[in-house]
Amino acid sequence: MNKRAVAEIAGGRNLVGASLWEAFPDAAESALGRHYRHAMNKGSPETFEIYYPPLSAWYEIHAVPVESGLSVFFRNINDRKLAAETARQAHNLLQTVIDSVEDLIFVKDRDGRFIFINRQITEGSSLIGKRVGDFYPPELVDVYEQADRHVISTGEVSKVEETIPIRGEPRRFQTVKVPWRRDGEIIGVIGVSRDLTERIQAEESLREGRRKLATLINSLPGLVYSADPKLLWPVTFISEGAEALTGYCAADFSNGTLDWADIVHPEDFQEFERAVSQARKDRCLFSAVYRIVTRSGEIRWVLDRGQFIYNEAGEAISLEGFVGDLTEQKQAEARIRWVAHHDALTELPNRALFNEQLDAAIRQTADSGRKMGLLFLDVDHLKHVNDTLGHDAGDALLVEVAQRLQQSVRGTDTVTRNGGDEFAVILPDIDGELGLNTIIEGILSGLEEPFSYGGHILDCRTSIGASIWPSDGSKSSDLLKQADMALHAAKSTGRGKAMLFEPEMRADAQRRASMLNHARRATEERRIEPFYQPKVLLSTGELAGFEALLRWRDPHGVLQLPSAIQAAFDDPRFAVAMGQQMQERIISDMRQWLEAGLEFGHVAVNASAAEFRRGDFAERLLDQLRIAEVPTRYLEVEVTETVFVGRGSEVVEQALQTLSAKGVRIALDDFGTDYASLSHLKKFPVDVIKIDQSFVRDLTSNPDDAAILMAVLALGRSLGLTTVAEGIETAAQAGFLQAHGCNQGQGYLFGRPAPRDLTVDLISLWKPRL
Incomplete structure (x- = not known):
């Protein structure tokens, strides 16, 4: 160790004769201490690098065991470390920048090994040093390596579209590969791959959307169009529905052979032009119904809905819309109007x-x-x-x-x-x-x-x-x-x-209306009541029974004849209402007479066709008798032959059969007039035939009437029917009828119709009248 290094480390202290740990008390547990002990224990040289905080510097230390201890060499490497750290930070920055790019970036050597990649290629595992064959299937490897070989062999840039699996998902990329040169020599390939998957999918979706839209437009029961906004509206686009609607193919319009205005019906053109012009003026949608003339000359109704398209300057650049066929709807509306009228x-x-x-x-x-x-x-x-x-x-x-x-x-x-x-x-x-x-x-x-x-x-x-x-x-x-x-x-x-x-007809109509009004009030206020006219046995003069005849009282209580409300008998509502009131009162009277012990024989009540048409006449009448506890033998139902005529005859037959089966006698009234038919006597359960008074009135002076009477009486005897003659007013008439076998008689000779109170006395005091 030279003096300068010792001075740096000692910091100006004299280290001669000092222990290492005394000189550097913090070193025992530091990297220096660990490496020192390792070199001493191993007995072999140890080279390592440490950072010395007091000097804020890096040192390379070479420790060599010697006989007397350890020889240590220090070398300041701070500049080298700073340069390496700067390079590392620059590399990290570059890597961070490259990793932030969404494209795939990679560098391969000539052998195809990755020596650099960004994180977009893979996460969690490193591809450095590996080749594509190590992790991609063979069919992809051939494609990738073929492009690499072309770049390396030719030095040319390669641009290819390829599929690259990313996190298990195959995606479409456009890859640009360029040669990696060093000192003029190609040493590898640099590649950048841009993901085109979303763009390709969007383009495919757009193409599919356009295809579907075109299919939809061309399948519509009508046509879609785009036209020049100027008058006559030259067509710039028209859907294939044009041919089905107009008979002209779409090309006839789009190539300028026809303008839309050419097929608008001449009588409707002005109104259609007005609607379109108004829409352009108001900048709003228009809706117009008009006729067109098809290629075959057929007239068809259409509904045209459209609008103008404007540019940024506010100028109309196009007229677009839809035309639908209204012909069938118009025809249906015409049929509906026709049916309604x-x-x-x-x-x-x-x-x-x-x-x-x-x-x-x-x-x-x-x-x-x-x-x-x-x-x-x-x-x-x-x-x-x-x-x-x-x-x-x-x-x-x-x-x-x-x-x-x-x-x-x-x-x-x-x-x-x-x-x-x-x-x-x-x-x-x-x-x-x-x-x-x-x-x-x-x-x-x-x-x-x-x-x-x-x-x-x-x-x-x-x-x-x-x-x-x-x-x-x-x-x-x-x-x-x-x-x-x-x-x-x-x-x-x-x-x-x-x-x-004629003016007097008004008076007749008013009289009819007055009759109906009187009948309405009489039924509503229950002013309908029966009067009873006696019927006698012509053989003995004894009381046989009564016919109940309708009478009504006006608001002042004055008794009125049926003729005063004659028009009401032609009205089903009033006929039924009056009949019901008569039946209720007659049954009530019979109940009281029975309780009083009076022998009144029977009571005949008239029934109209309207009552039978209700369908429940028999059941209702029988229920009333049952509730009042009046035996059915006391009631006789009179019908005229007019009720048998018509489709409702089956209802009448059923009702009469029901009544007859329960013991109610059936009388055929006014026999010999109107629709009289002998078949009615066979088909319906008739017990009694009543001879109309028109045959009785002149029987002593008119031989024809007498002959008819005798024939009817003979018919009644042969069929086992009871015969009743109406309108007997003289003893001579009664004597003739008695002599020729008529069973019963009715008329003023025996008594006029009377109210219930007088009828009680009549029954009690009756004496034979012959």
């Missing part, structure tokens, strides 16, 4: 369209200063056709009437079906009553010829009511009421007739 059977305008056209005709006639006629028509006996031959026959009759009506009127007239058997004809521009009658005569003449259906001859005649505007009213509602009144008048005087409204 037309009768499906006859294809005539219905009541809704009739009201619209009537108002329009009045306005038109008012402008012309002329007159207009209105006809209401009812097909005569349509119900009878439906009931006897079925609704198919009735429908055929309605269609025939509709066709004949259209053939019988002028081209400017409107024929409508307002429902059921009701038709109407609007007659604009007529010469008053004379012109109206001329048209009516043509209609009646056209309907005179019978119509053959299914081997049956059907009558096409109608009843007609007519009114004239403005003679009979200034408003359509007045005209309707007056034509309706005239129709009712025509029907009441006989079928197949036409009547023009």
Whole structure:
């Protein structure tokens, strides 16, 4: 050790003769002490480096065991250490910078061993000194090494795309490899690999998105377009749906052969242009419905929704939108409108369209200063056709009437079906009553010829009511009421007739309305009550029973006959309500008479067709008898033969069979009139036939009536039926009927209809009247 070194270490102290540990008391447990003891124990030289804090310097120490101890050599290496630390820090900084780069960076020697990599290539394990074959599969190794060999052999830069597994995931990279030169000699390869996976995936996703969008656009039931914003809108892009919609292929538009405006229907072009121009002015979307003319000349409806695209300067640079086919929708809407305004059977305008056209005709006639006629028509006996031959026959009759009506009127007239058997004809521009009658005569003449259906001859005649505007009213509602009144008048005087409204018809309509109002109030206030007319045994004059006849009291308590509310018997609602009240009171009266021990025989009650149509007539009536504890033998149900006619006859038959099976007697009223048929006596459970008073009235003076009476009585005897003659007013009539075997009689000769209180006395005091 030279003096300078000793002076550095001793720090100016005299170390001669001093112990090492005395000179350096902190060294015993330091690296110096460990190396010293190791050299002494091993007996061999030891070379090591230590940092000496007091001097802030590094030393290289060479300790050699000698016979008397240990010879130590110190050399100051502080400059070398500082240079190495500076190089290490520079290397670490470079490594940190390179490791922060997302690209893969590596250096290989000529043998392909990695001598430098950044952390992007691998984490947790070092590749330094290894070759790609040590950790990559053979198929990748060949690719990597082939590029390396090309760079080393040619000195050229290589750019390749390759797959590199990163943390087990194969990813696509673009790798640039350059020769690594030292002193002009190529000693290896430097490479930088950029991960293209996300970019490639994004490009593929974009391509797939574009493909899907193109598929979607070309699959739409319509077309997508982009056009030049100037008028006539030259197409710059149009989807393949153009051909299906327009008949022209997309190229016909995109190559400039056609502008979109070329196929817009001429009548719709101006409105379409206005919509597009307004949208451009307001900078908003437009939606336009218009027609186009296809290549084949077909007219199609389209819905065009579009908008203008603007550049940064605010200038319109494109018009883009979608055109959909509305043809089927428009056709469906037209069908819906047609169905909503037309009768499906006859294809005539219905009541809704009739009201619209009537108002329009009045306005038109008012402008012309002329007159207009209105006809209401009812097909005569349509119900009878439906009931006897079925609704198919009735429908055929309605269609025939509709066709004949259209053939019988002028081209400017409107024929409508307002429902059921009701038709109407609007007659604009007529010469008053004379012109109206001329048209009516043509209609009646056209309907005179019978119509053959299914081997049956059907009558096409109608009843007609007519009114004239403005003679009979200034408003359509007045005209309707007056034509309706005239129709009712025509029907009441006989079928197949036409009547023009006259002021006195209003009074008839008012009387009818008054009847219905009286009936309504009478039923609501339960002012319907039975009067009882006696029936006698003609053989003995004894009381056989009673017929209950309807009477009602007005609000003042005055008794009224059924004729005062005659119109109500044609209304099913009132007919049922009045029948129910009669039955309730009759059963209540019978219960009281039974409790009083009175022998009244039986009570006959009339039942209408409307009551049977409800379907539960028999069950309801039997329930009332059961609840009142009135035996069924005391009740007789009278029906006229009209209830048997029609499709509801099966309901009537079932009800009568039910009543008969429970002991209720069934009487056929007004026998010999209207729809009398001997088959009814066979088909239905009839116990009694009542001979209409029209045959009794003149039997002593009219041989024909007498002959009919004797025939009916003989029929009753042969069938085992009870016969009852109505309207007996004289002893001579009673004597004739008795002599020819009539079982029972009814009429003023035996007693007038009486209220329940007087009936009690009548039963108690009855004496034979013959």
